[in-house]
Amino acid sequence: MYIPPDFGTVTPYFFVADAEAFVHFLIQGLGGTETLRSLRPDGKIANAQIRLGTSTVMVSESSAKYPPMxxxxxxxxxxxxxxxxxxxxxxxxxxxxxxxxxxxxxxxxxxxxxxxxxxxxxxxxxxxxxx
Structure with missing residues (x-):
C-alpha cells in the first residue's frame, strides 16, 4: 500500500460552505499551511490540502451531493x-x-x-x- 508523503492512513476531508473562508481559518486560526489547491469550473475550491503539524486535511466546497458536515x-x-x-x-x-x-x-x-x-x-x- 502506498500513502503519499504527509498523509496518514486516515485523512480528514471537510465539505463546507465557503471553503475559502474555512481554508483561511485553518491557516490563520490553527497555523496550517496550504500545500495544494484545485478549483472547480465555477471558481470554488474542488480540493485544497492543508498541512496541520504532521497531518494533512482536505477541503472542498460543499454541494447538493456533498452537503456541509x-x-x-x-x-x-x-x-x-x-x-x-x-x-x-x-x-x-x-x-x-x-x-x-x-x-x-x-x-x-x-x-x-x-x-x-x-x-x-x-x-x-x-x-x-x-x-
Whole structure:
C-alpha cells in the first residue's frame, strides 16, 4: 500500500460552505499551511490540502451531493493557551476553556464558524495515555 508523503492512513476531508473562508481559518486560526489547491469550473475550491503539524486535511466546497458536515477533531499543539487565543482571534468560539486535564494534557475546545469542534491539546507528559 502506498500513502503519499504527509498523509496518514486516515485523512480528514471537510465539505463546507465557503471553503475559502474555512481554508483561511485553518491557516490563520490553527497555523496550517496550504500545500495544494484545485478549483472547480465555477471558481470554488474542488480540493485544497492543508498541512496541520504532521497531518494533512482536505477541503472542498460543499454541494447538493456533498452537503456541509461538521465534525470534531483532537489537535495537538505546542502551546494550548496560545493556540486557543489564535483560533478565537480568527472567529472560533469557546467550547471549553483551557485547563490541565487528569490524563496529562492541557486542553481547551473551540467551535469554528463552520460548526467543527477542535479540541486543542498540549501534551504535558512524555508518556502514552493510560487508564
Amino acid at each position: 461538521p465534525s470534531s477533531f483532537y489537535l495537538y499543539v505546542a502551546d494550548a493557551d496560545q493556540s486557543m487565543q489564535k483560533a478565537l482571534t480568527h472567529g472560533a468560539t469557546i467550547e471549553m476553556e483551557v485547563q490541565d486535564m487528569p490524563y496529562g494534557d492541557r486542553q481547551g475546545g473551540v467551535r469554528d464558524t463552520h460548526g467543527n469542534i477542535w479540541w486543542i491539546s498540549q501534551r504535558l507528559v512524555h508518556a502514552p495515555y493510560s487508564e
